[in-house]
Amino acid sequence: MKIIITGGGWAGCSAAYAARIQGAEVVLLERTDSLLGTGLVGGIMRNNGRFTATEEMIAMGGGEIFRIIDKTCRHTNISFPGHEHASLYDIAKTPTAVANYLKEIGVLVKLQERVIKAQAEDGVIKSVETSKGTVYEGDAFIDTTGTAGPMHNCSKYGNGCAMCVLRCPSFGGRVSLAGLCGVHEITGQKANGTKGAMSGSCKLYKESLAPEIVDTLNQKGVAVIPLPEEFIENHLSVKACQQYALKEFAENIILLDTGHAKLMTPFYPLEKLRRIPGFENARYEDPYSGGKGNSMRYFNMSPRTNDLKVDGMKNLFCAGEKAGLLVGHTEAIVTGVLAGYNSTRFLKEKPLLILSRKTAIGEAIAYVGEEMQTEEGLGKKYTFSGSVFFDHMKKLDLYRTDINEIRENVEKEGLLNIFAS
């Protein structure tokens, strides 16, 4: 069984892990020089319903990536407006820890390999080719190329290339594998109907802030600084992560410590920021033009079934943002595990796994798939951590924080250790 995964963000890394522990030979192709994709500047885990999804995946036997993250956290069990029991991973240590683990279990990680061609016939991909001209043949393929950028999307639908961690000018922009195979893809929209959504946080160089802010961040993980009326900038409606589109995020500067000081707003004018006490020397680390804009996402999602097989293709699976309007690392990791597992089921000629809708993960995959069929649904984003899907989870009594209860529910649905079997 040879499985080729295109895109080394959280979804691709998790798919690689899940396929490898099922005994497949796995090659993970990543366009840039590091793994984790947008996760290189993220860090928030386990907030609200993400706790439930994380513990469900651990009970299902596919939780090794979460265990690695738990070990690289700078802060655990913290609260900030609208969010409880969050962890913040260290953005420097986590990519290395994941890369080392994948290497240890025998995943072949190939960096600076940007897939630009696919050879496919009758819905079956035979091989992909990278911009270096290397051809990778495989039996099954997984598209985890995400939905961010490339630059022309950020210029056309955002405020221009914001020079983010995806570094399109250096490594070439995102290319969708499903798109290369001729799959008709889906694009999300903002509430006003325009395409895409803007990433919702920037990173400040922590040491450029006043020592008392740095101390608070280092000790508590969170700093909330109320803004005088004239400093309030409301960019909430353009945000990809609608779980943070609460008025507290406009009325305060909310910083989280992930190594950088994560500023929970899509952008904030630098001159204005430097007029706020404690921010006189502030500078952006990601995106470099965080005073003006941020990366644009949610282009080119794949139509797919709930087993994460791409519609119209026989041996192509997808996960992460590619699999729909799912926002977040946790969301990318759990779908990555399912796609990796199902790619091996497909090659073993066994029925593909669809997770029960009585689990938060199964419900998220099915619900988002349904919502994406509607015009209204395409204008929203879905995450275990807030906004529409967290409300939906609570209504269905799927939000749980008792680990034993979560495990019992997973067992009742016949899914205990399923990914480790």
Ligand SMILES: Cc1cc2nc3c(=O)[nH]c(=O)nc-3n(C[C@H](O)[C@H](O)[C@H](O)COP(=O)(O)OP(=O)(O)OC[C@H]3O[C@@H](n4cnc5c(N)ncnc54)[C@H](O)[C@@H]3O)c2cc1C
């Ligand atoms: C600034 C920012 C902050 C965020 N903060 C958080 C947070 O704190 N917590 C949270 O849960 N979520 C956060 N998110 C959201 C979260 O990062 C994403 O939803 C999730 O990690 C998406 O993972 P993915 O693997 O689907 O896609 P991506 O992270 O986009 O990864 C896709 C990967 O595919 C690669 N790629 C693309 N095309 C090709 C190709 N043709 N060949 C080879 N490789 C290719 C890319 O280089 C990239 O590495 C944040 C997002 C951003 C942008």
